[in-house]
Amino acid sequence: MSDVSDNDSVSSVEEIFTIRQIQQQSPRPIPSNIKHAVPSRGGFVREIHSSERMPSAVPSAVPMQLCPARENNNTVLLGKFPPIITLNVGGVLHMTRLSTLLKYSDSMLAALFSGRYQVDQDKDGYYFLDSNGTVFSHILEYLRYGTLPPNDMVLSVYRESEYYGLHSLTEKLELKPEIASLQVKESHRAQFPGYNNTRDEIIRTAIANAAVSKVGEVIVHAFRKEFTPRVQNFNPNHGCIVEQAHVTIGPWDSTASEEMLIKCLETDLMDEGYVVKPHESRRKCKYYYGQTCQKFVFKITIVFE
Structure with missing residues:
Protein backbone atom coordinates (compact mmCIF):
# COMPACT_ATOMS: atom_id res chain seq x y z
CA MET A 1 0.00 0.00 0.00
CA SER A 2 2.82 2.34 0.81
CA ASP A 3 4.44 1.78 -2.62
CA VAL A 4 1.24 2.58 -4.46
CA SER A 5 0.72 5.68 -2.39
CA ASP A 6 4.22 6.90 -3.13
CA ASN A 7 3.82 6.39 -6.90
CA ASP A 8 0.52 8.24 -6.90
CA SER A 9 2.10 11.11 -5.08
CA VAL A 10 4.92 11.37 -7.57
CA SER A 11 2.52 11.29 -10.55
CA SER A 12 0.38 13.98 -8.99
CA VAL A 13 3.36 16.23 -8.43
CA GLU A 14 4.61 15.76 -12.03
CA GLU A 15 1.16 16.46 -13.44
CA ILE A 16 0.82 19.65 -11.43
CA PHE A 17 4.33 20.76 -12.47
CA THR A 18 3.57 20.08 -16.15
CA ILE A 19 0.34 22.07 -16.05
CA ARG A 20 2.11 25.01 -14.47
CA GLN A 21 4.80 24.93 -17.18
CA ILE A 22 2.14 25.10 -19.91
CA GLN A 23 0.38 27.95 -18.17
CA GLN A 24 3.60 29.95 -18.05
CA GLN A 25 4.11 29.50 -21.83
CA SER A 26 0.63 30.63 -22.85
CA PRO A 27 0.53 33.53 -25.37
CA ARG A 28 0.54 37.05 -24.02
CA PRO A 29 -1.67 39.84 -25.39
CA ILE A 30 -0.28 41.60 -28.45
CA PRO A 31 0.70 45.23 -27.75
CA SER A 32 -1.41 47.88 -29.43
CA ASN A 33 -0.51 49.35 -32.82
CA ILE A 34 1.47 46.23 -33.87
CA LYS A 35 0.62 44.04 -36.85
CA HIS A 36 1.70 40.40 -37.15
CA ALA A 37 1.70 38.27 -40.29
CA VAL A 38 0.75 34.63 -39.66
CA PRO A 39 0.25 31.68 -42.02
CA SER A 40 -3.33 30.89 -42.89
CA ARG A 41 -4.90 28.06 -44.84
CA GLY A 42 -3.39 27.45 -48.25
CA GLY A 43 -0.09 29.07 -47.30
CA PHE A 44 -1.35 32.63 -47.78
CA VAL A 45 -0.70 35.46 -45.38
CA ARG A 46 -3.14 37.52 -43.40
CA GLU A 47 -2.55 40.36 -40.99
CA ILE A 48 -3.54 40.22 -37.33
CA HIS A 49 -4.30 43.59 -35.78
CA SER A 50 -4.00 44.68 -32.19
CA SER A 51 -7.62 43.77 -31.50
CA GLU A 52 -6.82 40.05 -32.07
CA ARG A 53 -4.64 37.52 -30.21
CA MET A 54 -2.16 35.12 -31.70
CA PRO A 55 -3.79 31.67 -31.94
CA SER A 56 -2.31 29.29 -29.39
CA ALA A 57 -2.45 26.42 -31.90
CA VAL A 58 0.25 27.98 -34.10
CA PRO A 59 3.66 26.52 -33.19
CA SER A 60 6.37 29.07 -32.55
CA ALA A 61 8.66 27.22 -35.01
CA VAL A 62 6.47 28.10 -38.03
CA PRO A 63 8.29 30.82 -40.07
CA MET A 64 6.46 34.10 -40.55
CA GLN A 65 6.38 34.65 -44.34
CA LEU A 66 5.60 38.25 -45.15
CA CYS A 67 5.10 38.00 -48.95
CA PRO A 68 3.46 37.89 -51.31
CA ALA A 69 0.48 39.76 -49.88
CA ARG A 70 -1.91 42.29 -51.35
CA GLU A 71 -3.92 45.20 -50.12
CA ASN A 72 -7.41 45.96 -51.38
CA ASN A 73 -6.06 48.36 -54.03
CA ASN A 74 -4.43 45.52 -56.00
CA THR A 75 -0.89 46.53 -55.06
CA VAL A 76 1.76 43.97 -54.17
CA LEU A 77 3.34 44.66 -50.81
CA LEU A 78 7.11 44.89 -50.56
CA GLY A 79 8.88 41.55 -50.54
CA LYS A 80 9.52 38.52 -52.71
CA PHE A 81 7.98 37.54 -56.04
CA PRO A 82 7.18 34.03 -57.29
CA PRO A 83 9.76 32.39 -59.60
CA ILE A 84 7.28 32.44 -62.51
CA ILE A 85 5.81 35.85 -63.33
CA THR A 86 2.66 36.53 -65.34
CA LEU A 87 2.66 40.06 -66.75
CA ASN A 88 -0.22 42.07 -68.11
CA VAL A 89 1.55 44.48 -70.47
CA GLY A 90 -0.99 46.91 -71.87
CA GLY A 91 -3.61 44.16 -72.01
CA VAL A 92 -1.30 41.49 -73.50
CA LEU A 93 -0.33 38.63 -71.19
CA HIS A 94 3.28 37.42 -71.00
CA MET A 95 4.73 34.69 -68.82
CA THR A 96 8.40 34.59 -67.91
CA ARG A 97 10.80 33.70 -65.15
CA LEU A 98 11.60 36.21 -62.45
CA SER A 99 15.29 35.63 -63.21
CA THR A 100 14.70 36.84 -66.79
CA LEU A 101 13.34 40.17 -65.54
CA LEU A 102 16.28 40.49 -63.15
CA LYS A 103 18.93 39.67 -65.78
CA TYR A 104 20.30 43.23 -65.98
CA SER A 105 20.60 44.50 -62.43
CA ASP A 106 20.84 48.17 -63.45
CA SER A 107 17.58 48.14 -65.44
CA MET A 108 14.19 49.45 -64.37
CA LEU A 109 12.72 45.96 -64.73
CA ALA A 110 15.24 44.55 -62.26
CA ALA A 111 14.52 47.36 -59.83
CA LEU A 112 10.77 46.99 -60.25
CA PHE A 113 10.83 43.26 -59.42
CA SER A 114 13.57 43.45 -56.79
CA GLY A 115 11.04 43.50 -53.96
CA ARG A 116 11.90 47.06 -52.97
CA TYR A 117 8.94 48.68 -54.73
CA GLN A 118 5.20 48.28 -54.99
CA VAL A 119 3.90 46.73 -58.20
CA ASP A 120 0.33 47.16 -59.41
CA GLN A 121 -1.77 44.11 -60.19
CA ASP A 122 -4.87 43.78 -62.32
CA LYS A 123 -8.13 42.25 -61.15
CA ASP A 124 -6.81 38.74 -61.92
CA GLY A 125 -3.66 39.23 -59.89
CA TYR A 126 -1.28 39.62 -62.86
CA TYR A 127 1.50 42.17 -62.51
CA PHE A 128 0.69 45.18 -64.66
CA LEU A 129 3.06 47.20 -66.89
CA ASP A 130 1.68 50.19 -68.77
CA SER A 131 3.49 49.55 -72.06
CA ASN A 132 2.81 48.24 -75.55
CA GLY A 133 2.38 44.49 -75.13
CA THR A 134 3.47 43.63 -78.69
CA VAL A 135 6.66 45.67 -78.42
CA PHE A 136 7.39 44.22 -74.98
CA SER A 137 7.53 40.73 -76.49
CA HIS A 138 10.73 41.82 -78.28
CA ILE A 139 12.11 43.09 -74.95
CA LEU A 140 11.54 39.63 -73.48
CA GLU A 141 13.16 37.95 -76.48
CA TYR A 142 16.27 40.04 -75.92
CA LEU A 143 16.32 39.22 -72.22
CA ARG A 144 15.97 35.52 -72.97
CA TYR A 145 18.19 35.03 -76.00
CA GLY A 146 19.85 38.36 -76.83
CA THR A 147 17.73 38.58 -80.00
CA LEU A 148 17.37 41.98 -81.70
CA PRO A 149 14.02 43.03 -83.19
CA PRO A 150 13.23 43.09 -86.94
CA ASN A 151 13.90 46.34 -88.79
CA ASP A 152 10.29 47.51 -88.73
CA MET A 153 10.23 47.26 -84.92
CA VAL A 154 13.63 48.80 -84.17
CA LEU A 155 12.38 52.31 -83.38
CA SER A 156 9.56 51.12 -81.09
CA VAL A 157 11.81 48.68 -79.23
CA TYR A 158 14.52 51.34 -78.93
CA ARG A 159 12.10 53.66 -77.13
CA GLU A 160 11.00 50.87 -74.78
CA SER A 161 14.61 49.85 -74.08
CA GLU A 162 15.39 53.44 -73.09
CA TYR A 163 12.32 53.53 -70.85
CA TYR A 164 13.19 50.29 -69.06
CA GLY A 165 16.88 51.18 -68.76
CA LEU A 166 18.16 48.24 -70.81
CA HIS A 167 21.40 49.96 -71.75
CA SER A 168 22.99 47.01 -73.55
CA LEU A 169 19.98 46.71 -75.87
CA THR A 170 19.86 50.47 -76.40
CA GLU A 171 23.53 50.57 -77.40
CA LYS A 172 23.09 47.77 -79.92
CA LEU A 173 20.03 49.36 -81.48
CA GLU A 174 21.85 52.69 -81.83
CA LEU A 175 24.04 51.00 -84.46
CA LYS A 176 21.00 50.17 -86.58
CA PRO A 177 20.47 52.55 -89.55
CA GLU A 178 16.99 53.54 -88.36
CA ILE A 179 18.32 54.83 -85.03
CA ALA A 180 21.64 56.12 -86.38
CA SER A 181 19.77 58.32 -88.86
CA LEU A 182 17.60 59.74 -86.09
CA GLN A 183 20.64 60.52 -83.96
CA VAL A 184 22.30 62.40 -86.82
CA LYS A 185 19.14 64.45 -87.34
CA GLU A 186 18.86 65.20 -83.64
CA SER A 187 22.47 66.34 -83.42
CA HIS A 188 21.85 68.50 -86.49
CA ARG A 189 18.77 70.13 -84.93
CA ALA A 190 20.59 70.64 -81.63
CA GLN A 191 22.88 73.18 -83.32
CA PHE A 192 19.99 75.65 -83.56
CA PRO A 193 18.49 76.99 -80.32
CA GLY A 194 14.72 76.66 -80.09
Whole structure:
Protein backbone atom coordinates (compact mmCIF):
# COMPACT_ATOMS: atom_id res chain seq x y z
CA MET A 1 0.00 0.00 0.00
CA SER A 2 2.82 2.34 0.81
CA ASP A 3 4.44 1.78 -2.62
CA VAL A 4 1.24 2.58 -4.46
CA SER A 5 0.72 5.68 -2.39
CA ASP A 6 4.22 6.90 -3.13
CA ASN A 7 3.82 6.39 -6.90
CA ASP A 8 0.52 8.24 -6.90
CA SER A 9 2.10 11.11 -5.08
CA VAL A 10 4.92 11.37 -7.57
CA SER A 11 2.52 11.29 -10.55
CA SER A 12 0.38 13.98 -8.99
CA VAL A 13 3.36 16.23 -8.43
CA GLU A 14 4.61 15.76 -12.03
CA GLU A 15 1.16 16.46 -13.44
CA ILE A 16 0.82 19.65 -11.43
CA PHE A 17 4.33 20.76 -12.47
CA THR A 18 3.57 20.08 -16.15
CA ILE A 19 0.34 22.07 -16.05
CA ARG A 20 2.11 25.01 -14.47
CA GLN A 21 4.80 24.93 -17.18
CA ILE A 22 2.14 25.10 -19.91
CA GLN A 23 0.38 27.95 -18.17
CA GLN A 24 3.60 29.95 -18.05
CA GLN A 25 4.11 29.50 -21.83
CA SER A 26 0.63 30.63 -22.85
CA PRO A 27 0.53 33.53 -25.37
CA ARG A 28 0.54 37.05 -24.02
CA PRO A 29 -1.67 39.84 -25.39
CA ILE A 30 -0.28 41.60 -28.45
CA PRO A 31 0.70 45.23 -27.75
CA SER A 32 -1.41 47.88 -29.43
CA ASN A 33 -0.51 49.35 -32.82
CA ILE A 34 1.47 46.23 -33.87
CA LYS A 35 0.62 44.04 -36.85
CA HIS A 36 1.70 40.40 -37.15
CA ALA A 37 1.70 38.27 -40.29
CA VAL A 38 0.75 34.63 -39.66
CA PRO A 39 0.25 31.68 -42.02
CA SER A 40 -3.33 30.89 -42.89
CA ARG A 41 -4.90 28.06 -44.84
CA GLY A 42 -3.39 27.45 -48.25
CA GLY A 43 -0.09 29.07 -47.30
CA PHE A 44 -1.35 32.63 -47.78
CA VAL A 45 -0.70 35.46 -45.38
CA ARG A 46 -3.14 37.52 -43.40
CA GLU A 47 -2.55 40.36 -40.99
CA ILE A 48 -3.54 40.22 -37.33
CA HIS A 49 -4.30 43.59 -35.78
CA SER A 50 -4.00 44.68 -32.19
CA SER A 51 -7.62 43.77 -31.50
CA GLU A 52 -6.82 40.05 -32.07
CA ARG A 53 -4.64 37.52 -30.21
CA MET A 54 -2.16 35.12 -31.70
CA PRO A 55 -3.79 31.67 -31.94
CA SER A 56 -2.31 29.29 -29.39
CA ALA A 57 -2.45 26.42 -31.90
CA VAL A 58 0.25 27.98 -34.10
CA PRO A 59 3.66 26.52 -33.19
CA SER A 60 6.37 29.07 -32.55
CA ALA A 61 8.66 27.22 -35.01
CA VAL A 62 6.47 28.10 -38.03
CA PRO A 63 8.29 30.82 -40.07
CA MET A 64 6.46 34.10 -40.55
CA GLN A 65 6.38 34.65 -44.34
CA LEU A 66 5.60 38.25 -45.15
CA CYS A 67 5.10 38.00 -48.95
CA PRO A 68 3.46 37.89 -51.31
CA ALA A 69 0.48 39.76 -49.88
CA ARG A 70 -1.91 42.29 -51.35
CA GLU A 71 -3.92 45.20 -50.12
CA ASN A 72 -7.41 45.96 -51.38
CA ASN A 73 -6.06 48.36 -54.03
CA ASN A 74 -4.43 45.52 -56.00
CA THR A 75 -0.89 46.53 -55.06
CA VAL A 76 1.76 43.97 -54.17
CA LEU A 77 3.34 44.66 -50.81
CA LEU A 78 7.11 44.89 -50.56
CA GLY A 79 8.88 41.55 -50.54
CA LYS A 80 9.52 38.52 -52.71
CA PHE A 81 7.98 37.54 -56.04
CA PRO A 82 7.18 34.03 -57.29
CA PRO A 83 9.76 32.39 -59.60
CA ILE A 84 7.28 32.44 -62.51
CA ILE A 85 5.81 35.85 -63.33
CA THR A 86 2.66 36.53 -65.34
CA LEU A 87 2.66 40.06 -66.75
CA ASN A 88 -0.22 42.07 -68.11
CA VAL A 89 1.55 44.48 -70.47
CA GLY A 90 -0.99 46.91 -71.87
CA GLY A 91 -3.61 44.16 -72.01
CA VAL A 92 -1.30 41.49 -73.50
CA LEU A 93 -0.33 38.63 -71.19
CA HIS A 94 3.28 37.42 -71.00
CA MET A 95 4.73 34.69 -68.82
CA THR A 96 8.40 34.59 -67.91
CA ARG A 97 10.80 33.70 -65.15
CA LEU A 98 11.60 36.21 -62.45
CA SER A 99 15.29 35.63 -63.21
CA THR A 100 14.70 36.84 -66.79
CA LEU A 101 13.34 40.17 -65.54
CA LEU A 102 16.28 40.49 -63.15
CA LYS A 103 18.93 39.67 -65.78
CA TYR A 104 20.30 43.23 -65.98
CA SER A 105 20.60 44.50 -62.43
CA ASP A 106 20.84 48.17 -63.45
CA SER A 107 17.58 48.14 -65.44
CA MET A 108 14.19 49.45 -64.37
CA LEU A 109 12.72 45.96 -64.73
CA ALA A 110 15.24 44.55 -62.26
CA ALA A 111 14.52 47.36 -59.83
CA LEU A 112 10.77 46.99 -60.25
CA PHE A 113 10.83 43.26 -59.42
CA SER A 114 13.57 43.45 -56.79
CA GLY A 115 11.04 43.50 -53.96
CA ARG A 116 11.90 47.06 -52.97
CA TYR A 117 8.94 48.68 -54.73
CA GLN A 118 5.20 48.28 -54.99
CA VAL A 119 3.90 46.73 -58.20
CA ASP A 120 0.33 47.16 -59.41
CA GLN A 121 -1.77 44.11 -60.19
CA ASP A 122 -4.87 43.78 -62.32
CA LYS A 123 -8.13 42.25 -61.15
CA ASP A 124 -6.81 38.74 -61.92
CA GLY A 125 -3.66 39.23 -59.89
CA TYR A 126 -1.28 39.62 -62.86
CA TYR A 127 1.50 42.17 -62.51
CA PHE A 128 0.69 45.18 -64.66
CA LEU A 129 3.06 47.20 -66.89
CA ASP A 130 1.68 50.19 -68.77
CA SER A 131 3.49 49.55 -72.06
CA ASN A 132 2.81 48.24 -75.55
CA GLY A 133 2.38 44.49 -75.13
CA THR A 134 3.47 43.63 -78.69
CA VAL A 135 6.66 45.67 -78.42
CA PHE A 136 7.39 44.22 -74.98
CA SER A 137 7.53 40.73 -76.49
CA HIS A 138 10.73 41.82 -78.28
CA ILE A 139 12.11 43.09 -74.95
CA LEU A 140 11.54 39.63 -73.48
CA GLU A 141 13.16 37.95 -76.48
CA TYR A 142 16.27 40.04 -75.92
CA LEU A 143 16.32 39.22 -72.22
CA ARG A 144 15.97 35.52 -72.97
CA TYR A 145 18.19 35.03 -76.00
CA GLY A 146 19.85 38.36 -76.83
CA THR A 147 17.73 38.58 -80.00
CA LEU A 148 17.37 41.98 -81.70
CA PRO A 149 14.02 43.03 -83.19
CA PRO A 150 13.23 43.09 -86.94
CA ASN A 151 13.90 46.34 -88.79
CA ASP A 152 10.29 47.51 -88.73
CA MET A 153 10.23 47.26 -84.92
CA VAL A 154 13.63 48.80 -84.17
CA LEU A 155 12.38 52.31 -83.38
CA SER A 156 9.56 51.12 -81.09
CA VAL A 157 11.81 48.68 -79.23
CA TYR A 158 14.52 51.34 -78.93
CA ARG A 159 12.10 53.66 -77.13
CA GLU A 160 11.00 50.87 -74.78
CA SER A 161 14.61 49.85 -74.08
CA GLU A 162 15.39 53.44 -73.09
CA TYR A 163 12.32 53.53 -70.85
CA TYR A 164 13.19 50.29 -69.06
CA GLY A 165 16.88 51.18 -68.76
CA LEU A 166 18.16 48.24 -70.81
CA HIS A 167 21.40 49.96 -71.75
CA SER A 168 22.99 47.01 -73.55
CA LEU A 169 19.98 46.71 -75.87
CA THR A 170 19.86 50.47 -76.40
CA GLU A 171 23.53 50.57 -77.40
CA LYS A 172 23.09 47.77 -79.92
CA LEU A 173 20.03 49.36 -81.48
CA GLU A 174 21.85 52.69 -81.83
CA LEU A 175 24.04 51.00 -84.46
CA LYS A 176 21.00 50.17 -86.58
CA PRO A 177 20.47 52.55 -89.55
CA GLU A 178 16.99 53.54 -88.36
CA ILE A 179 18.32 54.83 -85.03
CA ALA A 180 21.64 56.12 -86.38
CA SER A 181 19.77 58.32 -88.86
CA LEU A 182 17.60 59.74 -86.09
CA GLN A 183 20.64 60.52 -83.96
CA VAL A 184 22.30 62.40 -86.82
CA LYS A 185 19.14 64.45 -87.34
CA GLU A 186 18.86 65.20 -83.64
CA SER A 187 22.47 66.34 -83.42
CA HIS A 188 21.85 68.50 -86.49
CA ARG A 189 18.77 70.13 -84.93
CA ALA A 190 20.59 70.64 -81.63
CA GLN A 191 22.88 73.18 -83.32
CA PHE A 192 19.99 75.65 -83.56
CA PRO A 193 18.49 76.99 -80.32
CA GLY A 194 14.72 76.66 -80.09
CA TYR A 195 14.60 74.55 -83.25
CA ASN A 196 11.46 72.58 -82.38
CA ASN A 197 9.57 75.71 -81.36
CA THR A 198 10.59 77.39 -84.61
CA ARG A 199 9.33 74.43 -86.68
CA ASP A 200 5.99 74.43 -84.86
CA GLU A 201 5.64 78.18 -85.30
CA ILE A 202 6.28 77.84 -89.05
CA ILE A 203 3.53 75.23 -89.34
CA ARG A 204 1.01 77.34 -87.41
CA THR A 205 1.85 80.43 -89.48
CA ALA A 206 1.56 78.49 -92.75
CA ILE A 207 -1.86 77.18 -91.74
CA ALA A 208 -3.05 80.70 -90.96
CA ASN A 209 -1.64 82.17 -94.19
CA ALA A 210 -3.13 79.38 -96.33
CA ALA A 211 -6.70 80.09 -95.33
CA VAL A 212 -7.55 81.59 -98.73
CA SER A 213 -5.27 80.02 -101.34
CA LYS A 214 -4.21 76.79 -99.55
CA VAL A 215 -0.62 77.98 -99.93
CA GLY A 216 1.08 79.00 -96.70
CA GLU A 217 4.06 81.30 -97.19
CA VAL A 218 6.24 81.91 -94.15
CA ILE A 219 9.03 84.51 -94.04
CA VAL A 220 11.88 83.38 -91.78
CA HIS A 221 14.63 85.62 -90.44
CA ALA A 222 17.54 83.31 -89.59
CA PHE A 223 20.91 84.65 -88.46
CA ARG A 224 23.96 82.85 -87.11
CA LYS A 225 25.50 86.06 -85.74
CA GLU A 226 24.11 89.39 -84.69
CA PHE A 227 24.70 92.22 -87.18
CA THR A 228 26.52 95.20 -85.71
CA PRO A 229 26.90 98.35 -87.87
CA ARG A 230 30.42 99.68 -88.26
CA VAL A 231 29.50 103.27 -89.12
CA GLN A 232 27.97 105.80 -86.76
CA ASN A 233 25.42 107.20 -89.22
CA PHE A 234 23.85 103.75 -89.89
CA ASN A 235 20.14 104.03 -89.13
CA PRO A 236 18.90 100.88 -87.29
CA ASN A 237 15.27 101.91 -87.96
CA HIS A 238 15.56 101.98 -91.71
CA GLY A 239 12.59 99.77 -92.54
CA CYS A 240 14.65 96.58 -92.76
CA ILE A 241 13.43 93.57 -94.72
CA VAL A 242 13.44 91.46 -91.53
CA GLU A 243 10.45 93.43 -90.31
CA GLN A 244 8.39 91.31 -92.74
CA ALA A 245 9.45 88.07 -91.02
CA HIS A 246 6.85 85.88 -89.37
CA VAL A 247 9.44 83.77 -87.57
CA THR A 248 12.91 84.63 -86.22
CA ILE A 249 15.63 82.25 -85.08
CA GLY A 250 19.22 82.98 -84.03
CA PRO A 251 21.98 83.48 -83.16
CA TRP A 252 23.75 80.13 -82.60
CA ASP A 253 27.30 79.05 -81.72
CA SER A 254 27.87 76.29 -84.27
CA THR A 255 29.33 76.83 -87.74
CA ALA A 256 26.11 75.63 -89.41
CA SER A 257 24.90 78.21 -91.92
CA GLU A 258 21.47 79.78 -92.21
CA GLU A 259 20.97 77.88 -95.47
CA MET A 260 21.58 74.61 -93.64
CA LEU A 261 18.95 75.53 -91.07
CA ILE A 262 16.31 76.19 -93.74
CA LYS A 263 17.10 72.89 -95.48
CA CYS A 264 16.81 71.07 -92.16
CA LEU A 265 13.41 72.65 -91.51
CA GLU A 266 12.12 71.78 -94.97
CA THR A 267 13.35 68.18 -94.69
CA ASP A 268 11.60 67.73 -91.35
CA LEU A 269 8.38 69.19 -92.71
CA MET A 270 8.45 66.82 -95.68
CA ASP A 271 9.22 63.85 -93.41
CA GLU A 272 6.10 64.74 -91.44
CA GLY A 273 4.06 64.61 -94.66
CA TYR A 274 3.81 68.27 -95.68
CA VAL A 275 4.17 69.34 -99.30
CA VAL A 276 6.96 71.93 -99.31
CA LYS A 277 8.07 73.98 -102.30
CA PRO A 278 11.83 74.41 -102.71
CA HIS A 279 12.77 77.61 -100.92
CA GLU A 280 13.96 80.64 -102.84
CA SER A 281 17.38 82.19 -102.43
CA ARG A 282 17.64 84.45 -99.44
CA ARG A 283 16.46 88.02 -99.94
CA LYS A 284 18.80 90.68 -98.64
CA CYS A 285 17.96 94.07 -97.23
CA LYS A 286 18.55 96.90 -99.75
CA TYR A 287 19.33 99.60 -97.23
CA TYR A 288 22.66 101.44 -97.61
CA TYR A 289 23.96 104.51 -95.84
CA GLY A 290 27.68 104.35 -95.30
CA GLN A 291 27.30 100.58 -94.91
CA THR A 292 25.10 97.89 -96.43
CA CYS A 293 22.60 96.19 -94.11
CA GLN A 294 23.67 92.56 -93.75
CA LYS A 295 20.30 91.14 -92.74
CA PHE A 296 18.24 88.80 -94.94
CA VAL A 297 15.20 86.50 -94.92
CA PHE A 298 14.06 83.17 -96.41
CA LYS A 299 10.62 82.10 -97.60
CA ILE A 300 9.29 78.63 -96.78
CA THR A 301 6.11 77.62 -98.65
CA ILE A 302 3.81 74.79 -97.54
CA VAL A 303 1.04 73.66 -99.91
CA PHE A 304 -2.10 72.21 -98.29
CA GLU A 305 -3.76 69.96 -100.85
